[in-house]
């Protein structure tokens with residue numbers, strides 16, 4: 001296959017080619033003779049910036065035509081058309097490869113070659129792909145078809161000089177680049193710390209039996225406020241949630257913390273920094289205590305030191321505690337730990353029995 005430059009002497013052949021084939025995806029699907037003649041006269045097929053080539057097959061038949069335009073630009077454009085008779089035989093992709101060779105072989109350096117097509121022109125889209133182009137954009141409803149009075153998506157494909165010379169196809173990098181720019185630096189921090197009486201640390205899968213025992217023994221009290229405590233879990237379920245908690249801690253998505261008595265090593269409850277937004281940074285402290293450990297000020301002690309950890313080590317600007325308006329024990333923890341009640345969200349949740357609406361208190365500390 002080869003490209004052979006079209007000359008003005010072949011005007012009639014070009015007009016015949018354009019008028020006797022169908023162009024369902026072109027703006028003008030049945031171009032009239034006088035319009036083609038006018039375009040030729042105006043240099044629309046041959047000028048300083050435009051060149052038109054016949055696509056010829058091995059038998060020297062003219063199977064198609066390709067027009068290159070904006071040739072003065074560093075980024076030229078093209079229009080490829082294969083005759084009806086020859087469509088579906090692989091000529092499109094081969095012709096486009098020849099166009100790419102031609103453009104990047106020009107003495108003036110071309111940066112890239114690009115083309116646009118209608119979303120449903122699947123033959124053309126495949127043709128782009130076969131010739132090493134990469135899909136770079138899909139503009140929704142950007143392609144108006146006057147004939148159908150309908151809007152289609154427009155799809156843009158491009159090939160860069162570098163890819164062409166290196167013989168590679170580099171995909172477009174989408175979100176990753178943005179993520180890199182906006183990626184928040186998360187400071188290094190220890191996975192355990194202490195208060196006067198407590199060891200506060202990252203969960204471990206080995207904690208499962210202690211956690212499960214505490215939930216089972218405290219289920220009645222917990223189930224009033226904690227949706228996950230409505231039913232006593234199976235030990236395996238507790239293990240599974242711990243696996244997730246450990247993974248989340250390591251990836252910094254969520255920082256669950258287990259609380260132990262320093263003296264005895266006994267597990268007493270769980271807390272942590274949840275609903276994290278590292279970009280601010282802000283956190284929400286949650287907590288529950290094994291029933292037999294209530295009334296000793298352990299949770300207030302834990303919340304104080306976890307808050308300090310959030311503000312000093314994690315550079316928090318805001319830490320929240322949310323609890324049911326009627327959960328007075330939880331509210332006392334927030335208040336004793338120096339949290340300010342910012343407001344009460346009315347009817348923003350449903351009671352555990354599913355029968356009533358309930359209110360949520362928002363406590364917060366900021367820095």
Ligand SMILES: CC(C)(COP(=O)(O)OP(=O)(O)OC[C@H]1O[C@@H](n2cnc3c(N)ncnc32)[C@H](O)[C@@H]1OP(=O)(O)O)[C@@H](O)C(=O)NCCC(=O)NCCS
Pocket residue numbers: 022023024025026079080081082083086087088089090091092093116117118121122123124125126127130
């Ligand atoms: C678009 C055009 C240049 C493609 O050339 P072609 O020689 O017909 O292309 P091919 O037959 O080699 O088809 C190319 C690929 O598209 C696939 N294809 C063709 N028609 C398809 C369809 N309707 N649905 C899905 N895939 C289709 C082919 O199977 C082939 O894929 P493959 O490489 O996996 O086998 C040609 O069809 C044409 O001139 N169409 C009218 C003009 C036009 O639309 N030009 C583009 C304007 S932006």
